Amino acid sequence: MAWWTVASNGSARRTPKAKCIHVLSAMTTRLWQRSNLIDRRRAQDTPLDEVLRRRQLTPRPLAGFTYRSSSKNRFQRNFGAKASHRYRICSKLDLRLGGALTDYEYDVAVSFAGEDREFVQNVVEGLKLNGVKVFYDQDEVATLWGENLVDFLEMIYSQKARYALLFTSRHYVDKKWPNYERQITQSRSLYQESPYILPIRIDDTPVPGLPPTISYLDAKSVGIDGIVRAVLEKVGSPQSDSKPKFDGRVPRDSRSMNILLTERPGGWEYLLYGAVLRERMDSLEGKYRDHLLEYAPRSGVHLEADAAFQKLKNNFTTLTGITDTFNRVLSPGAQEQAFGKPGEPGDPDRIIHLAERFCSVYEEFLDFAANLRSIDIENDYLRHAADIQARWVNQPIEVMRKFVDDYVRIADTITDRLASGEKGIELTLQITLDLDSSLTNELTETLRRYVRSR
Known part of the structure; x- marks a missing residue:
């Protein structure tokens, strides 16, 4: 079977099916109709290409319409072909x-200056007694041995800990390593919508880069026990008075979603x-x-x-x-x-x-x-x-x-x-x-x- 192709000059010629524009080009062609050459009733009952063949009319394309088959336009490819074809928008x-689905390795990672170690260690011991997984440098001596601390600490504070406890003080602001840890936590908080930084003020020294509007705990006011209780409630420790609230299913409301993001x-x-x-x-x-x-x-x-x-x-x-x-x-x-x-x-x-x-x-x-x-x-x-x-x-x-x-x-x-x-x-x-x-x-x-x- 031969098909008719519309050339750019408006002329029509017989063309093998494989090289033609397919049905849509003919379908979008306006007949240059002359009443003495074609009657509409016959046009309704006769295929368009057959009318063109018999009457040898010059078709005129409708302005501006082009139809191209390409890999990008999958649903346009083979348009008007046999009904058995499937028109795939995209592949599977x-x-x-x-x-593997993984949980955080640590519930919290603590960041502090060496001068404040005694206070921080008491908090850490209270957390561990209640089943909280804490990253604390003195518990990781063998793990830290030989590691590049720049890369290792970045991994801990950016990926492996659910929360970061920042014990801020005048010593904290002056030390290089605590400030590096703070920068890592702030970088993570830029792209994480849910709270991640949990600041605890040992004194009133302002910390560069830490917004004054962020909520914090005052170590002098709440004490070690108060800090421990607050962390337990935040992470939902099994041994805390506040048990995990997550029900194990896909959240169906905003409250359940907030619980999911908190407990993770x-x-x-x-x-x-x-x-x-x-x-x-x-x-x-x-x-x-x-x-x-x-x-x-x-x-x-x-x-x-x-x-x-x-x-x-x-x-x-x-x-x-x-x-x-x-x-x-x-x-x-x-x-x-x-x-x-x-x-x-x-x-x-x-x-x-x-x-x-x-x-x-x-x-x-x-x-x-x-x-x-x-x-x-x-x-x-x-x-x-x-x-x-x-x-x-x-x-x-x-x-x-x-x-x-x-x-x-x-x-x-x-x-x-x-x-x-x-x-x-x-x-x-x-x-x-x-x-x-x-x-x-x-x-x-x-x-x-x-x-x-x-």
């Missing part, structure tokens, strides 16, 4: 959330991700229900045929942009930045941001359909084509909803699995977005009829 993606049990990164996904998806439930009803409030926008056709053309680019964003959100690099490498703690702010961007893509799909349904289009064929395009995103929307449901269901089991001694837990989920080929074929036929009607 594995969401691998790190390697094993696998907290994945529970936080699930919590934000669930919360944001639930907040969009109203839009989703409108989508199921194929309802959208009228926008007051009225489009004539040419403008409507241009909008339908631009929607291909819009979908490309949405799906490119989807690929970036689930890229391995984005996951590693948020959840950390295996054995390293994640970044809560980036985890929250990553989950929010996932839900933003979901909302963009909903808005894509709602926008098409909210406008008035005067041409019946193009109105029907817009309705078809609105249904194009049904599959991506449902797949993303199922992904969140499956993820939360699996994440709810993490705490129990860790408590049972399971190691090296790895969460792997797949998500694939496809366009419905039957809708694509229906859209092709509708636009074909629109062109014939012109």
